[in-house]
Amino acid sequence: MEPLTGRKAEIVAAARDLLEAGGPEALTMRAIADRLGIQAPSLYKHFPDKDALEAALVAAGFVEQAETFAAVTRSRNPLPALARAYRAWATAHPHLYVLMTSRRLDRDSLPEGVEAAAAAPLLKACGGDPNRARAAWAFAHGMASLELANRFPPDADLDAAWRAGVDALQAPPTTPRST
Amino acid sequence: MEPLTGRKAEIVAAARDLLEAGGPEALTMRAIADRLGIQAPSLYKHFPDKDALEAALVAAGFVEQAETFAAVTRSRNPLPALARAYRAWATAHPHLYVLMTSRRLDRDSLPEGVEAAAAAPLLKACGGDPNRARAAWAFAHGMASLELANRFPPDADLDAAWRAGVDALQAPPTTPRST
DNA sequence: GTCTATATTGTGATAGAC
DNA sequence: GTCTATCACAATATAGAC
Structure with a gap:
């Protein structure tokens, strides 16, 4: 998987604009084509099907x-x-974020190593402990996705909740209490 | 919103079976009706539209x-x-769990107080600190949804990640380090 | 409360000419 | 690589008889 160029990249860019502006329902083959001034069937000369196009979106x-x-x-x-x-x-690209996190990940469609690259900074910040890094990722993803889905009560102080989680997760490991 | 009875409850039960067995794509008005041995339009005598039916599912x-x-x-x-x-x-009811957490919550369709009731045990376990409770909820939701979406690497030790998060979150608050 | 019949809309996708 | 024409399908929902 190399970086996209030419028409393929234009299609992905158009798809991304549509997704971010109108959510997943706005992401139709016709709308993407319209935005590029071409007809929908032409897209199939560049991507075999819609899934492949979405995979490129996720990879980007x-x-x-x-x-x-x-x-x-x-x-x-x-x-x-x-x-x-x-x-x-996540807040800046809510629909793409959801697309990236809510479906099973097709790792074959990702550029080599990019998943690890996205995770590396967090792993380092957790002192190389993969379990703590996964816990921190889960916390961040949970906060982000619950916030995007408006699932916290309207009066919740989300800044404070983020702080509480980050503080807890960056504290040095204590004697385990769970069994 | 009172507990459902009679035909309405049967419809919700059929819908739930379909959802849990086949995911959201299996949840069509026709399939629900088929399962009850009636025709799809008959469902509209009990629920105004599909959204209302799904809301009942979420409430349950x-x-x-x-x-x-x-x-x-x-x-x-x-x-x-x-x-x-x-x-x-979450693992036992993956599709219902996703339905409950991924869409905006229509609180009017929930039985009075049930959202607070579902959250109360966690709030208590967090010593009444709502920020810590929200952080813990986010962690748990993040772990659950990433696990359901198969987003962790195949070799990840999820039990250990759960433990790491729970241990961190139940430790007594330390001096905040985030700014 | 159930039926039959049907409207309406939207989607992804293919064939084949240019 | 783009077009036109069209397929094939599935979905929610409504009207009106019984």
Whole structure:
């Protein structure tokens, strides 16, 4: 999987605009074609089917996330900075974020290593402990997706909830209490 | 919103069976009707539209969750027990769980107080701190939904990740380090 | 409360000419 | 690589008889 170029990249860009502007329902082959000034069947000369097009969309999202998260790793206190970056990315691209996280991941359609690259900053921020990193990822994803789905009560202080989770997760491991 | 009875309850039960067996795509008005031995248009005598039927499904899920989680509160160490119960519920009803968590919540369609009832055990386990409780909920939801979407690497030790998160979240609050 | 018949709309996708 | 024409299908929902 190499970076897209030419017409293929234009199609993915159009699809992304539509998705982010109108959600998954707006992402139809006809709408994508319209936006490019061509007819829907022409898209099938570039992508075998809609799934492949969506996979390219997801892959682009991962590449972007990997770059974004890598940029905030340099902080001395990386976990809070990463949490902010994660939340900001999800909030800025809510529909793409959902597309990326809610379906089974087709790893074959991803550029080599980009999944690991997107995860690496967090793993480093967790001192290399993969379990803690996965817990932190789950926390961040849970906060982001519940926020996007408007599932917190209207009066909830989400900044405070993020802080509570980040503080707990970055504290040094204590004696395990769970059995 | 009172408990459903009669035909309405039968319809919801049929819908739930279909959803859990075949996912959201299997949940069509025709399939629901077929399962009850009637024709699809007859369903509209009981529910104004499909949304209302799904809302009833979601409401039933919350009632069930509230009962399940309340039952494990009595433990001396409630947080790990709640985490296990949460994960078990999501795993046992994956499609209903996704339906309940991925869409905006229509609170008017829920039985009075059931949302708070489902959340109460966790709030108690977090010593009444709503921010910590929300962080814990986000962690659990993140773990559950990433697991359901098969988003963890195949070799990830999910039990260990759950433990890492629960341990971190039940530790006494330390001096905040995030800014 | 159930039926039959049907409207309406939208979708992804293919064939074959240019 | 784009077009026109069209298929094939599935979905929710309504009207009106019984």
